[in-house]
Amino acid sequence: MSERLWLVVPAAGRGRRMRAAVPKQYLSLAGRTVLACTLARLHAAFPAARLCLCLDPDDAHFDPAEVPFADWRRVPGGSERADSVANALAAIAGEAQEGDPILVHDVARPCVRVDDLRRLVATVAADPVGGLLAVPVADTMKRDDGAGRVSGTEPRDGLWHALTPQGFAFGLLRRALHDAAERGVSVTDEASAVEALGLSPCLVAGRRDNLKITHPEDLALAEAILAAQGMHDHHADRNDSA
Numbered sequence: 001m002s003e004r005l006w007l008v009v010p011a012a013g014r015g016r017r018m019r020a021a022v023p024k025q026y027l028s029l030a031g032r033t034v035l036a037c038t039l040a041r042l043h044a045a046f047p048a049a050r051l052c053l054c055l056d057p058d059d060a061h062f063d064p065a066e067v068p069f070a071d072w073r074r075v076p077g078g079s080e081r082a083d084s085v086a087n088a089l090a091a092i093a094g095e096a097q098e099g100d101p102i103l104v105h106d107v108a109r110p111c112v113r114v115d116d117l118r119r120l121v122a123t124v125a126a127d128p129v130g131g132l133l134a135v136p137v138a139d140t141m142k143r144d145d146g147a148g149r150v151s152g153t154e155p156r157d158g159l160w161h162a163l164t165p166q167g168f169a170f171g172l173l174r175r176a177l178h179d180a181a182e183r184g185v186s187v188t189d190e191a192s193a194v195e196a197l198g199l200s201p202c203l204v205a206g207r208r209d210n211l212k213i214t215h216p217e218d219l220a221l222a223e224a225i226l227a228a229q230g231m232h233d234h235h236a237d238r239n240d241s242a
């Protein structure tokens with residue numbers, strides 16, 4: 001499976017909400033960078049996959065030594081996350097087959113577990129549309145009134161947090177992102193572009209500790225999660241990157 005698997009890792013963001021001196025993918029985590037941690041997890045799960053790493057063309061922090069994959073390429077990021085992913089798909093258009101599985105995973109999600117990665121790939125490989133890792137909402141959800149007060153409580157039955165990775169066939173995903181861009185539909189994940197085609201991706205229940213490092217407090221959370229995950233995945237990562 002992983003021989004023909006393409007991994008697209010959007011890593012061209014500026015990390016504005018993190019308010020750090022460098023983009024958040026280059027902050028230190030578990031003795032490495034966030035980027036190195038995330039790529040190590042992906043490589044532990046899919047060592048033979050082909051990696052498209054979306055980077056800001058002006059990225060001055062990237063170190064190619066942090067990439068454990070044998071077959072990888074750097075792809076210019078775009079103005080939005082969806083543009084970065086679309087650029088990656090355009091970069092492999094001459095090699096990828098319509099049905100090739102594309103797995104898109106945020107570089108900002110270094111705590112994803114190898115088991116979840118492999119379960120998602122196996123599930124979407126057998127699904128006619130594709131799908132995403134997600135977790136059911138566990139908190140009561142409030143909508144604000146724009147002035148810092150509650151305007152109402154949203155029903156949470158059937159509500160999920162979309163995570164990554166998200167997996168779809170190359171042809172479908174490229175068409176979905178192109179159509180969304182053509183129609184001016186803003187999408188913040190791959191699944192919403194596929195939904196805009198009228199399709200329904202499958203939800204694959206994942207772990208709640210698949211945190212997206214977004215705000216300053218998230219880095220310490222990620223450190224604690226990786227420590228709590230112990231030698232299992234961490235050992236696999238270390239073995240992988242040794």
Ligand SMILES: Nc1ccn([C@@H]2O[C@H](COP(=O)(O)OP(=O)(O)OP(=O)(O)O)[C@@H](O)[C@H]2O)c(=O)n1
Binds near residue numbers: 009013014017078212
């Ligand atoms: N033009 C962009 C914007 C984001 N990303 C990537 O998409 C993922 C999710 O985006 P987000 O968490 O919003 O990262 P940033 O855009 O860097 O954060 P912010 O919105 O706070 O600036 C990240 O891995 C980020 O690097 C990307 O590849 N290209």
Ligand SMILES: C[C@](O)(CO)[C@H](O)COP(=O)(O)O
Binds near residue numbers: 161164
């Ligand atoms: C793709 C994603 O991680 C799913 O939750 C999320 O949509 C990314 O959003 P961001 O604003 O680009 O971080």
